[in-house]
Every structure is written in C-alpha cells, then in structure tokens.
Amino acid sequence: MNMNSSSDLLQYAGGFQVMEDAEMKVALPVVLGVICLVGLAGNTLVVAVLLYDFRQAKSSVANGLIVLLSATDLLILLFCAPLRAAVYSRPSWPLGWFLCKTSDYFFQACLSAKSFTLAAVGHARYQHVAEPKKYIHFKCRRLIAVTCSIWSLSVLLPVPHWLFADLRRREDHTACVLEIPAHAWHFMRVFGVAYPLVVYLAPLGFALACLLKALLKNEPAGNTNRTPNRRYEIRRVTAMLLALSGAFALMRLPEWVAWTWSRYRGVSGAAPPVALLVAAQLLTLANCAVNPLVLLAASQDFKDGARSAWAVATRRRAGGQGGTSTFGEKVCAAAPPHAGAASSLCALPTISARQDVAICRDLGQSVPPDVQHFWQHRENAAPVDNNDPIPWESQEQA
Incomplete structure (x- = not known):
C-alpha cells in the first residue's frame, strides 16, 4: 500500500x-x-x-x-x-x-x-x-x-x-x-x-x-x-x-x-x-x-x-393470521365446572368466535354428571332466611 x-x-x-x-x-x-x-x-x-x-x-x-x-x-x-x-x-x-x-x-x-x-x-x-x-x-x-x-x-x-x-x-x-x-x-x-x-x-x-x-x-x-x-x-x-x-x-x-x-x-x-x-x-x-x-x-x-x-x-404476527384461539381456551379453562357458568363465560366476544364456541361446547360436555347434579342442586336450593333480627327466640321455641 x-x-x-x-x-x-x-x-x-x-x-x-x-x-x-x-x-x-x-x-x-x-x-x-x-x-x-x-x-x-x-x-x-x-x-x-x-x-x-x-x-x-x-x-x-x-x-x-x-x-x-x-x-x-x-x-x-x-x-x-x-x-x-x-x-x-x-x-x-x-x-x-x-x-x-x-x-x-x-x-x-x-x-x-x-x-x-x-x-x-x-x-x-x-x-x-x-x-x-x-x-x-x-x-x-x-x-x-x-x-x-x-x-x-x-x-x-x-x-x-x-x-x-x-x-x-x-x-x-x-x-x-x-x-x-x-x-x-x-x-x-x-x-x-x-x-x-x-x-x-x-x-x-x-x-x-x-x-x-x-x-x-x-x-x-x-x-x-x-x-x-x-x-x-x-x-x-x-x-x-x-x-x-x-x-x-x-x-x-x-x-x-x-x-x-x-x-x-x-x-x-x-x-x-x-x-x-x-x-x-x-x-x-x-x-x-x-x-x-x-x-x-x-x-x-x-x-x-x-x-x-x-x-x-411473533405473537402479534400469529394473531394477525387467526391464531388467537388461545385466548378463548384460557377463558374457558378458568370457568367453573358446570354448564351454566361455562356458557356464560364463553358467551363473551372473542376474535375467533367459531373455534372458541367449539372449545367451550366440548368443555361443557366433558363435565361429569355427578358434578353437574351438584351445581344444579346448589342453584335450585332455596336460600336460607337469615334476616331474622332475633334468632335466639326461634331457637328457644324449637
């Protein structure tokens, strides 16, 4: 050089x-x-x-x-x-x-x-x-x-x-x-x-x-x-x-x-x-x-x-291509194990509604019958009257 x-x-x-x-x-x-x-x-x-x-x-x-x-x-x-x-x-x-x-x-x-x-x-x-x-x-x-x-x-x-x-x-x-x-x-x-x-x-x-x-x-x-x-x-x-x-x-x-x-x-x-x-x-x-x-x-x-x-x-790019069904899965997974609560949570609007509804439907069908009966019994049971201002008198009469 x-x-x-x-x-x-x-x-x-x-x-x-x-x-x-x-x-x-x-x-x-x-x-x-x-x-x-x-x-x-x-x-x-x-x-x-x-x-x-x-x-x-x-x-x-x-x-x-x-x-x-x-x-x-x-x-x-x-x-x-x-x-x-x-x-x-x-x-x-x-x-x-x-x-x-x-x-x-x-x-x-x-x-x-x-x-x-x-x-x-x-x-x-x-x-x-x-x-x-x-x-x-x-x-x-x-x-x-x-x-x-x-x-x-x-x-x-x-x-x-x-x-x-x-x-x-x-x-x-x-x-x-x-x-x-x-x-x-x-x-x-x-x-x-x-x-x-x-x-x-x-x-x-x-x-x-x-x-x-x-x-x-x-x-x-x-x-x-x-x-x-x-x-x-x-x-x-x-x-x-x-x-x-x-x-x-x-x-x-x-x-x-x-x-x-x-x-x-x-x-x-x-x-x-x-x-x-x-x-x-x-x-x-x-x-x-x-x-x-x-x-x-x-x-x-x-x-x-x-x-x-x-x-x-990567998540944003996947979201733009319709890959946001995981949001619906997370919401449904957090739902109480009975059909009514699952349907109410899954009724929330989601980005990919078709996949989310299918997931929630499968989740509701997979709940065991005895668990469904337990939650239905809890929902149909009459509420106890706890508004008595002097409950001790009722207890003495009993």
Whole structure:
C-alpha cells in the first residue's frame, strides 16, 4: 500500500486517498461493508430491545444512555463508514466540497459523543449501585438534559476539523486535506494536546474509575436486602459496562497514538506507518459493531429482553393470521365446572368466535354428571332466611 508521500498522508481528512495498491482498494471497502452490516443489525437490535424494556417499565438512566450510545454508532455506520469506503476505493476525492468540510468534523463529533456517553454511563451506574433507592426510578428529563449536554459539547470541540478542511488540487488528483494556516499554527499545537485529553483521556478515565469503584464497592453494614444472586447480578452488569468502556478505550488507542506521533515527531522524525493509520480507522469503526456483541454476550437482561420482544412480535404476527384461539381456551379453562357458568363465560366476544364456541361446547360436555347434579342442586336450593333480627327466640321455641 503506497501513498505519494508521508507528509501528505498526515494531512488527509475524511479518509486516506490516492492509494495505489489495487488489492487494498477492494479489501478495505469490503471490510467496511461487513462492519456496517454487523453494526447496523446489532445496534438496531439493541435500540429495539431497550425501547421495548422502557415500555415494560424496565428502564434506568444507564439503559437510556446505552440507547444513545447505540444511536451514535448507527449515525457513524450510516454516514461515516460508507463515505470512508468510497474514498478508499477511488483515486481522488469524489464527494465534493461540502462533504470534505463536514465528514471528518461529523466523525469526530460522534466519537466525542461516545466518549462522553460512556462517562455518563459509568457515573449513572456508580450512583445506582451506591444509592439504589434514590436512582431506582427512571427520569426522562434527566436523560434529556444529559443528552443535550453531551451533544452540545461534542459538536463544539471538533470545530477546527471543519474550519481547516478543504479541497486541494495536488498533481493529478483532488484531495481533501487538513491544512493549517500560519496564523493558526500555535493554536493547533495547543489543540493537539488538549483535544485528546478532553475527548479521550478524561471521559474514559472517569468512566473506568466509576465502574471499577462500583464493581469493588462493598455492601453497607447491616444491609441484608440484597441476596447473593442479586449482588452477583449487580456485579455482572457493572462488569459488562466496564467491558464496553474498556473496548472503546483500547480500540481508539491506535488512532490517538498516530495523532500524537504525527504532531510531535519533529521535522526530521519518522512518520507513522501507513498500516497503523489504516488499522486505527478500521478499529475505530469496528467498535461500532463490537458494542452490541458485548451486550449480547454479557448481559442476561438483554438476552431476556430480546426473547421477550421476539415473542411479542411473533405473537402479534400469529394473531394477525387467526391464531388467537388461545385466548378463548384460557377463558374457558378458568370457568367453573358446570354448564351454566361455562356458557356464560364463553358467551363473551372473542376474535375467533367459531373455534372458541367449539372449545367451550366440548368443555361443557366433558363435565361429569355427578358434578353437574351438584351445581344444579346448589342453584335450585332455596336460600336460607337469615334476616331474622332475633334468632335466639326461634331457637328457644324449637
């Protein structure tokens, strides 16, 4: 895989361009296509299952933030990954000036939102473990406020990626580059240090610290409400969230190594290898497909929610095809064992009336004769007069 020059390589925005290796031009889009398919299916499933849990009153702030995390992954897979695949497969920038200005900016904004969301997930999980009674109820306003704060900060921090990205004609091709003007050189030197600290080290360090503290937290003295199974469940969910944050931190690490290497290597220093830069972007995009796999492998609640959502969807689909006779069977099975009560319950309107009536008729005919005689005797017996205000006089006369 060859590029024109190492110095040009470091300035490309929106993906690496002008690759001369024909095999890589085919292989990279194929790999990105697989990542997109797996990630779109997995994150759509995560969003659907957690939204179903919200409808079943199984909600928490951490679950809401995981929905936000999956929605951010969907944005990356829908808008950033296909653009990278198109750029890798073409000899020149094919997408115009507007996408050159916004593609890298939007990608960085989504990645920043993921970092801040994981920090919020870690904090919410620690608060839930430390004070379960206070944070047991889901508060939609709190989730909306956290989401607005995260995205407001995420769209502001990568603004230099939008300001300094532009199209440039170089030799026989057009490239989208990040070109720093002379008057902004010192600002970008500071930005090169502050940006990784704010969007990578600080939020992920905070998230990992909160989750580790929640994982190692001991039960308060005298607290006997949590059974061993309940404590194990709390630790297991915390460990799963810790795995999500750790996977994102590790898969983003190569990109920040290349970021720091390229900006502080000096004039005569060696540039980062092309393989490192390509692998860094692939790992960053692959993380969008890893998160649903972690949830599916480590979260029993997510598995149960997926089964419940699938069962509801299957039941609704079967109901639309006339398979709702089980409702009539349940009603008739709960009826008292005599014909009159069975007929009164089975007279209730049902969706598939013909099958229900047949079931109820069979149920009425299957009642033994002695049981029918017992219920008929109870129905025909004259009621006892218990309205005598002075029953003791009647008893004395008797």
